[in-house]
Amino acid sequence: MKFNLSCVVYLTCMTSLFAQTRYDINLISEGRLRECIVVKPSTSPPIGGYPIVFMLHGTSQDGELFYDNSGWKELGEQENFITVYPTSLRWCYMDDGVETHGLRWVNGQVTDVPCSGTPQNYISDVHFLKLLAKKIADTFPVNPAMIFASGFSNGSGMIHKLAIDAGDVFAACAGSGSFLSAGDSAKPVHRIPVWAMLGTNDDRFIRPPYTEIPFGADSVLAYLYNPLQRMVDCQGVTQNFTKFETAITHTYEFKENNSADTGQLYRFTLVKDMFHVYPNGMNFRLEAAKLFWEFFKNSVTVNTEHPRNISNEILAIPNPSNDLIELSIPANDKSYQWSVFDAYGRLRMNGNQISGERVQCRKSDLGTGMYIFQVRLGDKVISQKIIFQ
Structure with missing residues (x-):
């Protein structure tokens, strides 16, 4: 099991207090170095x-901020799903x-009203996020x-753009604090459910003489x-909607198909007294991660087939390396014997590994060059090439 090293430049991993594994990934997309945090649950x-x-x-902002504060990594451990925190590139915007x-995703909030001077060489963040998913x-x-x-x-603006341009990869999208930009409007490649949330005190959308976004009746x-x-x-x-109310929320669901068209749900929620935040239970009493996760689960028909058999795949991180390579077989739940051979077939290291632990190979022990990491799993032998530069 390995990342495509022609695209991935650098990857490190660490284990969190929750026994999750965090991977810090750098990869190249359209000639630009991109950064991302990926968190795999412990189960x-x-x-x-x-x-x-x-x-x-x-x-x-950046991915690290929402790794720390969004509530998604904790929910990912609890509900057993992978969470991903990419970081955008820096652009000039109005x-x-x-x-x-500053850092901003490339959508209509950057491209609809471009800065003066030499046109910027925009990249496609849709391409980057689809590549990362792959x-x-x-x-x-x-x-x-x-x-x-x-x-x-701006990230909420970006998930709206993903709903237009990347419905072939993403099954549903949900965001807080922004909408689809005019320049991103188009017929989606494949329509998916979308949920947008906004607070009545969100200053990005308050315009005089209003001092807050109107909450009464359906004036919003x-x-x-x-x-x-x-x-x-x-x-x-169509514009026809179903409305759901609580003491602090008005939710509108638009899901009636236009004639001769196959539509998809658009849900909008106005939250009373909420500012321009991604609510996490601390900055506001709602928790977006928990609300959106239920929305996501209810938006799809779950594939109940077993995942592809990856028990014969070895994960080597980082590979190549200038110092340390950690090797593991994430899908294997048994202890195993391992050996390391050099390019001439000579045994250089071996040992027995307990299930769940990683084998560590160091350049200081082996030297520069290519080696074969070999594992015996019952009557099967699998291997992975590793390189120290």
Whole structure:
């Protein structure tokens, strides 16, 4: 089991307090170095494989912030799914008419009103996120029917773009603090359910003479007509809705198909007294991760087939390496014997490994060159090439 090393430049892993495994990944997409955190839960994959949830940060934020504060990694351990925290690249963009530089996902919030001067060489974050999903699915047993994306602010704008351009990979999307940009509006490649959440005190959407987004009756539908109608049109549904209310939320579900079209659900929730946040139970009493996870699960028909047999795949990280390579067989739950041979077939190291532990090979013990890491699993022998540079 390995990442495609022609694309992956650097990867380290560590174990968290929850016995999850965190992987810090650098990979090349469209000639640019990209960073991402991937967290695998401590338990074996469920039937059908691990679900995946991508968490996309907002403007001038990064993946590390939402790894720490979104609540997704804790829920991923509890519910047994992989969580992913990528980081965007830095661009010039317009913020209230002022040219600003910072981390931002490439969607209409960057491209609809470009900065002056030489045009920027934009890359496709849709391509990057789809590539990342493929690399993860190539490495771990993943349920391809349960790949989801959530986002905050500019990241919420990005998950709306994914719903338009990447419904062939992502099964549902949900975000807080932003909508689909005008420049990203199009007929989706494959429609998927989408949920957008916004607080009445979100200053990005308050305009004079209002001091908050109106919560009474259904006036928000007129107040936010343009962004809501934009996505309703893209989802192929009518303006008719079903409304659900709590003391602090008004939720509108648009799911009635337009004539001669196959539509998909668009859900919008207005949250009373919430500011421009991704609610995590600390910054506001709702927890977006838990709400969105239930939405994701209910949005798909779960694949109940067993994941592909990956018991004969060895994970070597990082490989090649200048120092240490850690080797494991994540799908194997038994102890095993291992050996390391050099390019001439000479035995250089061997040992017995307890299930769940990693074998550590060091350049200081073996030297520069190519080696074969070989494992005996019952009557089967499997191997993995490792390289010290």
